[in-house]
Amino acid sequence: MKLPTTWDGWATRVSVYAKEGKKLLGLPRFPINIEEIAPHFSRSIYPNEPITLIQGEDFGGKFEGALFPNESRDEWAILYDKGHSSKGRINFTQAHEFAHYLVHRGLTDKPFHCSRSNMWEWNTEYGRMEAEANSFAAFVLMPPDDFREQTKEFRKPTISDFEVLRDRYEVSITAAVLNWLKNTKTRAMIVVSRDGFIDWSWGSSTLLSSGVYFRAKTVTTPVPDVSLAALGPSHGLTAIQHPAGVWNRFEPVFESTLFSEYHEMAISLLTYPTSGPTRRFEDDVDDALAAR
Ligand SMILES: [Zn+2]
Incomplete structure (x- = not known):
């Protein structure tokens, strides 16, 4: 059989393999367990260079995962950081x-x-491979057919709606939200903040094309004072409709926030009105928060 040459070709092949395998065993389709699938699948396709080891190591947070062959390149190993990771993160890695x-x-x-940071670099050859590996992981763990079905009622979801998906697919909550953002027409954004400052954010394409984004990493951007992300978990609220002038100078924003026990992290899902403002305001939005 002809072998795929692209990440999505391989993702489709692995996804079908996983689905059929579970069906044969009479087991539920999810969650997808890479630790079980990878050795069998690799051996069936590449009997002379299969994956023979998948093992947790304590990388001390330096790396999320690694792939390398033995000296004669006839066996491969996947290592993952077990020291600083949740089950969902490990699965994705x-x-x-x-x-x-x-x-x-x-x-x-x-x-x-x-490492976590180079999983997000995309403007280099290595970055391209990282992006493809992430797309593959999202596709295989949260197959498009099932994910569409699970999220078809999501009009103005809260971050808690994604907890169900996190449990179904055994991925991190951020992986589930990102997968939705990459496919939805809703103007929405995930903002991950630490100690009151934005760590990173990612918006849906409809939001980005209306000029709304935060320039993470290049400037230090605090979350708004009255946002749930700033108020912290003790406040007890999990979702709030903000007027214009809080998360965005021109638009009201619906915010729901989940506080992770790891590293004092707040994960916020922001949804914006269906249609963006009529005039473009890229220049304003960049510093909208800083200028408040
Ligand atoms: Zn990688």
Whole structure:
């Protein structure tokens, strides 16, 4: 059988393999367990260079995961950081490294060492491989057919709605929200903040094309004083409709926030009105928060 050459070709192949395998065993389709699938799948396709080891290591947060062969390059190992990761993060990392094995291992002689930050770099060749590995992981763990079905009622979801998906697919809540944002027409954004400052954010394409985004990392942006993200978990509220002038100078924003026990992190889902403001305001929005 002809082998796929792209990440989505491989993702489709693995997804079908997982689905059929579970059906044969009479088990529910989800969650997808990469630790079970990768050794069998790799051996069936590449009997001379299968994945023979998937193991947790304490990388001390330096790496999320790694993929490398033995000296004779006839066996491969996936390692993942077990020291600083939730089950969902580990699952995603394993799938990410599995993608490097299937799609990228022939492109470089170097082993793959993936850290959290370079999983988000995209403007280099390595960044492209990272983006593809993330797309593969999202596709395989949250297959589009099922994900669409699960989220078809999401008009103005709260972050809590994604807890159901987190449990169904055994992924992190941010992975589930990102997967929705990448496919929805809703103008929405995830904002992850730490100690009152935006760590990173990601908006849906409809939101981005209406000029709303935060320039994370390049400038230090505090979350708004009256946002749930700033108020903290003791406040007890989980969702609130803000008027214009809180998260955005021109638009009201619906915010729901979940506080993670890890690293004092707040994960906020912001949804904006269906249609954006009529005039474009990229220049204003960048510093909208700072200028308040
Ligand atoms: Zn990687």
